[in-house]
Amino acid sequence: MGIWTNQVDHDDREQRVVPRQPNTVLASLLAQVGWSPRVLAQRINHAFGHGTVALTTPYQWRDAGRVPRAPLPALVAWVLSRELGQPVTVAELWQGQASDSPLMLPADVEMGLPWTKAGTLGVIDDWVMSGLLDRRYFLAVSGTALAAATSLAVFSEAGSLTSALDGGGVGHPLIQQIEQSIPLLQRLDDANGGGAHLAYVGAQFRAVAVLLRQGGHTSAIERRLFAALAELGQLAGWMAFDAGQHGLGQRYFFTALRAAKEARNRSMAAHVLGDLGFQAATREQPTDAVALGTAAARLSDGVPATVRASVASRLAYGYAIAGQLAEFEASYQSAQEALTDRKDYEEPEWMYFLTPNHLDTQAGYALVHAGTVNTDGDRAARPLFRKGEQLLRSGAHDFSLSHPSQRRALFEGAWLAVAAASRGNLEQACSVGRTAIARIRNVHSPRSISVLRTLASRLRRRARNEHVADFLPTLDAALAR
Structure with missing residues (x-):
């Protein structure tokens, strides 16, 4: 029905x-x-x-x-x-x-078109039209619907590793402008979070979609447009996910996968699949997280090292939420090892953010998150909180308020505070929490706010503690705003 x-x-x-x-x-x-x-x-x-x-x-x-x-x-x-x-x-x-x-639709509605150029252009048509009439709210999908929307058997075709820019030249000024703008848009997300500029990035995504639908391009220019659409779709999907719009995020990711296929950009396709797995882990859906992460890992065979490392780290998050800690450790180690192997490939510019420290802190909040959903009692969760807190301490939580990576600092700080609170280090939890909420005025990241809500719920259990009694009203007021 x-x-x-x-x-x-x-x-x-x-x-x-x-x-x-x-x-x-x-x-x-x-x-x-x-x-x-x-x-x-x-x-x-x-x-x-x-x-x-x-x-x-x-x-x-x-x-x-x-x-x-x-x-x-x-x-x-x-x-x-x-x-x-x-x-x-x-x-x-x-x-x-x-x-x-308003229309409440599953994220995969009308995404069941063939994985062909014509099918991808049909999906793009929806984005072009929706700029005029979109009042839809997309509901995130899972299980078989999610698997069907991300089937990538098409990437077994010959030549799928070819760079999207091969033969494209650099003489087309409009394509150059689009390509040069994407890194600047990514920095907006770093600074202000997904909710702040999602509408603007979505408009840029639709603008490229309109160019593709106009047609008349050479095959090289068309591939560059598909490559740009894939990058913008991945960015918009990530921003929608960070903004708590999970269904819309999936829809951007689904479209980015198709665009990556048309651009023959296997690296981007693996990256997007990894993002979908990361999203599923965040939503505490371990089966989907591991399935998507495993598919991304298969697709990332032979791609640049930073992409392989990112994919492995996202799969590790899925394993953590699934309670498969041995597999988590193996995938985390695989991500670290991949970063030592950068000599064979030119790394994609859109992997600028990936560093060894990024891998460590991501592993840290994956473990803390796993501890919060652990069903085996506090004793089993304690080592997760301890190791997670250790890894997060090396991260971005204490960046200055003028640092360009405020969204990351807020998110990691919120998880570090949760880890400290869960271990009973309430003074530390409140101190880190204060720094985190100071960033809210400039960062619109509902994903981070949800972590602060987890912090608040844990602190309420110890409301009589002097540090908690002093900080909790400030935290509640910040969340209410």
């Missing part, structure tokens, strides 16, 4: 009666796309799940002027907009008689 099954519009009891005159606007739009009302119902059910609407119900909308209950008016407008290639509003379609509503 569809995700809207509880709102299925099967009969007159589910509809509000309006004057019984045909809906001429709906009739005209259906005529333009060459659909009968039955085909409209089929398209709605295909997009939103079997059973969303009965096959005969749209005849009542067209011929008798019936108006469906929310969210169906918005679903119909969206389906018609997609087919027409132009926005159709709820107000226009139902002449002001219908209630509008």
